[in-house]
Amino acid sequence: MSTQGTHDRLVEATRELLWERGYVGTSPKAIQERAGAGQGSMYHHFKGKPDLALTAIARTAEELRGAAERALCGAGSAYERIEAYLTRERDVLRGCPVGRLTMDPDVVANDRLRAPVDETLHWLRDRLAKIVQEGLDQGEFAPGLDPDETAALLVATVQGGYVLARSSGSPAAFDMAVRGALALLHRRADRG
Amino acid sequence: MSTQGTHDRLVEATRELLWERGYVGTSPKAIQERAGAGQGSMYHHFKGKPDLALTAIARTAEELRGAAERALCGAGSAYERIEAYLTRERDVLRGCPVGRLTMDPDVVANDRLRAPVDETLHWLRDRLAKIVQEGLDQGEFAPGLDPDETAALLVATVQGGYVLARSSGSPAAFDMAVRGALALLHRRADRG
DNA sequence: GTCTATATCAGGATAGAC
DNA sequence: GTCTATCCTGATATAGAC
Numbered sequence: 001m002s003t004q005g006t007h008d009r010l011v012e013a014t015r016e017l018l019w020e021r022g023y024v025g026t027s028p029k030a031i032q033e034r035a036g037a038g039q040g041s042m043y044h045h046f047k048g049k050p051d052l053a054l055t056a057i058a059r060t061a062e063e064l065r066g067a068a069e070r071a072l073c074g075a076g077s078a079y080e081r082i083e084a085y086l087t088r089e090r091d092v093l094r095g096c097p098v099g100r101l102t103m104d105p106d107v108v109a110n111d112r113l114r115a116p117v118d119e120t121l122h123w124l125r126d127r128l129a130k131i132v133q134e135g136l137d138q139g140e141f142a143p144g145l146d147p148d149e150t151a152a153l154l155v156a157t158v159q160g161g162y163v164l165a166r167s168s169g170s171p172a173a174f175d176m177a178v179r180g181a182l183a184l185l186h187r188r189a190d191r192g
Numbered sequence: 193m194s195t196q197g198t199h200d201r202l203v204e205a206t207r208e209l210l211w212e213r214g215y216v217g218t219s220p221k222a223i224q225e226r227a228g229a230g231q232g233s234m235y236h237h238f239k240g241k242p243d244l245a246l247t248a249i250a251r252t253a254e255e256l257r258g259a260a261e262r263a264l265c266g267a268g269s270a271y272e273r274i275e276a277y278l279t280r281e282r283d284v285l286r287g288c289p290v291g292r293l294t295m296d297p298d299v300v301a302n303d304r305l306r307a308p309v310d311e312t313l314h315w316l317r318d319r320l321a322k323i324v325q326e327g328l329d330q331g332e333f334a335p336g337l338d339p340d341e342t343a344a345l346l347v348a349t350v351q352g353g354y355v356l357a358r359s360s361g362s363p364a365a366f367d368m369a370v371r372g373a374l375a376l377l378h379r380r381a382d383r384g
Numbered sequence: 385g386t387c388t389a390t391a392t393c394a395g396g397a398t399a400g401a402c
Numbered sequence: 403g404t405c406t407a408t409c410c411t412g413a414t415a416t417a418g419a420c
Contacts, residue, residue: 096355099352103358105212114361150375156349160347163288163291163348166294183337185376
């Protein structure tokens with residue numbers, strides 16, 4: 001049983017708060033309270049809010065890639081793996097812990113904070129594009145489908161699905177958008 | 193020439209700041225500075241930050257519906273009107289002034305602030321669903337396409353496209369996602 | 385490593401003069 | 403209607419004791 005030290009508790013508290021309230025909405029005081037750590041403790045372990053946030057964002061990005069990869073690396077056709085990714089269990093109303101940071105002006109304005117966000121979304125698009133290409137190679141999708149465009153569409157569907165869900169206070173709209181994407185993709189598969 | 197009064201300048205300043213920095217990132221002081229108005233002036237015209245934000249959000253929502261309607265009500269096939277909407281001129285890196293509010297915890301937590309956001313996105317989905325239905329009625333799209341799911345997908349594509357663009361600091365990813373959506377939709381049109 | 389004390393500025397608003 | 407004064411709390415740290 002690895003007891004969680006103060007350092008890790010600060011990072012976990014920051015990860016939660018960044019997800020819930022974003023960077024501008026997260027104060028050092030709130031972090032300290034959630035982590036059960038004092039002022040001095042936080043400033044001993046981290047240089048300040050940006051430093052702590054960077055550590056938290058990097059950790060969250062890593063976890064997201066892991067979760068996505070688990071859905072994408074399974075057996076099955078390209079369509080099935082894409083479906084597995086799109087319909088994987090999510091806490092839809094919480095939104096994407098990485099994507100939401102793009103709406104944070106202080107994150108976008110800071111290259112060091114934006115980098116892990118950008119890298120994660122690019123990794124995801126590349127990963128999906130490769131799967132689309134596999135589907136193309138297997139004759140699963142009709143030729144002419146652009147892997148990069150399709151991958152961007154799929155990631156955008158998920159990110160935008162969160163927006164629809166949060167605006168209505170219900171996950172239903174997220175699911176509709178995903179079904180809309182899968183339906184268009186699936187019909188194409190029928191032709192192959 | 194209608195001279196803009198203090199009331200309107202406060203609303204305009206708030207609209208800009210909400211777009212740039214969101215609700216939690218926008219302070220009364222910043223609003224006053226941008227509007228060139230004093231403390232007392234602001235609290236004379238509005239009860240406080242939520243009141244002013246509500247007025248600003250309602251105004252922004254109205255403008256967005258107008259801009260969307262202008263793209264959607266044109267002549268042309270259903271596909272062409274959808275294409276006109278997706279590719280209409282946008283300041284992509286600024287994101288959606290309505291959709292971005294869904295990432296704001298204080299907006300989502302306040303039913304009065306969330307309502308205009310939800311209504312706008314629902315209006316847009318309904319509007320697009322009707323156009324998809326028209327395309328279906330004209331035999332433009334293959335039967336079996338679900339208008340509501342497709343509409344949700346299209347709105348999600350735009351909202352998610354902003355996320356991709358802002359994370360990379362370039363509008364390119366937005367355009368890719370849109371082309372991905374149009375390509376899938378277009379191939380379907382070929383079958384009709 | 386953690387604590388408490390202290391500092392400065394901003395957030396969000398009210399009171400009352402003009 | 404607009405201004406200035408004032409209020410209290412929170413944001414974001416630094417200093418130095420323990």
